[in-house]
Amino acid sequence: xxxxTPPALAGAAKDRATVGGNAVRGVLLMFVSTFFFxxxxxxxxxxxxxxxxxxxxxxxxLFALVVVLPWFVHYGLAPLRTRRIGLxxxxxxxxxxxxxxxxxxLTITPLSQVTALGFTAPIFATLxxxxxxxxxxxxxxxxxIAIGFLxxxxxxxxxxxxxxxxxxxxxxxxxxWACALLVIKTLSRTDASVTIISYMALxxxxxxxxxxxxxxxxxDGPQLFWLVLIGLLGGTGQFCMTEALRLADTAVVMxxxxxxxxWVAVLAYLAFGEVPDRFTWLGGTVVFASVLxxxxxxxxxxxxxxxxxxxS
Numbered sequence: 626x627x628x629x630t631p632p633a634l635a636g637a638a639k640d641r642a643t644v645g646g647n648a649v650r651g652v653l654l655m656f657v658s659t660f661f662f663x664x665x666x667x668x669x670x671x672x673x674x675x676x677x678x679x680x681x682x683x684x685x686x687l688f689a690l691v692v693v694l695p696w697f698v699h700y701g702l703a704p705l706r707t708r709r710i711g712l713x714x715x716x717x718x719x720x721x722x723x724x725x726x727x728x729x730x731l732t733i734t735p736l737s738q739v740t741a742l743g744f745t746a747p748i749f750a751t752l753x754x755x756x757x758x759x760x761x762x763x764x765x766x767x768x769x770i771a772i773g774f775l776x777x778x779x780x781x782x783x784x785x786x787x788x789x790x791x792x793x794x795x796x797x798x799x800x801x802w803a804c805a806l807l808v809i810k811t812l813s814r815t816d817a818s819v820t821i822i823s824y825m826a827l828x829x830x831x832x833x834x835x836x837x838x839x840x841x842x843x844x845d846g847p848q849l850f851w852l853v854l855i856g857l858l859g860g861t862g863q864f865c866m867t868e869a870l871r872l873a874d875t876a877v878v879m880x881x882x883x884x885x886x887x888w889v890a891v892l893a894y895l896a897f898g899e900v901p902d903r904f905t906w907l908g909g910t911v912v913f914a915s916v917l918x919x920x921x922x923x924x925x926x927x928x929x930x931x932x933x934x935x936x937s
Contacts, residue, residue, distance in 0.1 A: 651873025654865045655881040661862030663888030665855055666740065667896055669731050672851040677840035678728035681855060682721070683833040684844075685728075686826070688856020692864050693826045696819055704823040707816050712808055716821075717828035719805035724829075725836060726798035734791025736893040737901035740886050741780055741909030742795040747916045748773040749803030751923070758807065769918040776911030779904055822867070879920055883913050 669681055696704055707713060730739050748770055755762040762770075777796070781788050812821050844852055869878045886909050893899035 647872040648874075648877050651869040651871075651878045652881055654869040654872070655878040656884055658862045658865035658869065659882060659885040660888050661858045661865065663740075663885050663892055665858035665862065666731055666736055666889060667892040668851055668855045668858065669728055670736060670893075670897065672848060672855070673728075673732040676842060676844060676848055676852070677837075678732050679725055679833070679836040679840050680842065681852065682724050682728050683830070683837035684852035685724070685856050685859050686829040686833045688853050689860030689863070690826050690830065691857065692860030693823055696823060700819070704817070704819045705827075707820055707824070709812060709815060710824075712812055713821070713824040714828060716805050716808040716812065717825055717832055719801050719808065720825060721829055721832045723798045723802040723805065724833070726794045726801065730791040730794040730798065732791075734789060734795065735899050735901065735905070736889045736897070737886060737899065737905050737909075738780060738792060739795050740889045741901075741905050741912060742777065742792060743799060744882075744886075744909065744912045744916055745773060745777060745796065746799040746802045746806065747919055748912070749800045750806040751919050753803050753807055754810075766919055766922050769915045769922070773912050773915030773919075776908045776913075776915065779908030779911060781908075782904060818867070822863075876921055880917060883910075886913075 665685075669678065672681060727739070727743065751762060751766060752770055754760040781792055809821060886906075890901050893901070
């Protein structure tokens, strides 16, 4: 007996340590991304007092490009090689419609409600995958979908409270983003993630410039600062979330996404004096629990996770 660990066991232990370390880093990156997205939402609400949300969406797309520019420096034009430019264009159109709706909702609806309702995107994606793509969705996931929409009803309380335009715009944004998720699923069969993200970043700039032109207001110095900040927060949050999903399984990092609602509640209270009611917390928890279960079932049945809610 030499007391030495057999090479096979040592290698297995090293692999487990690597996986465990990646999972920890993935969770931390996901946690950081939730703060960036929450801060971006609060910044949008702040600057929207003087700048139209359509123009904010343009600057968010423009300055978020800074985050993907290093890819082009490193890889050149290689990320743009694709035979499915039409699908990339369709995905960008869906993204822009979802972003414009979501940003406008942020300016007229309590931030916590918008965030809680925004968790519904994967629920819509699963529903559309069954209805449009013919994917098999069995009783358990249908039940999770039904529970998710019950959470929506808890938040909206139809008949007991007026359902505002902001709530409807948020749900519309989630529905359109779900359409984008179906396109992403199709693109991911042939194109790399860097290609999908690069085309999104490049195409969204001209597409958001069109509606922004109709409401254009030249920003002054402080407003420009907030617009740059929104773009950097959104782009950095997107990067952190992408890295988190690369390092760890979706089932590991996705529960952390609920922290977004907590961050938003804190920032909304500090900046705007908003206090989320118990229905928002309860409904948001129900919606998010259903999304977690749908993700878990998707992972077990297909080996592919249901994508996370939109990285606004």
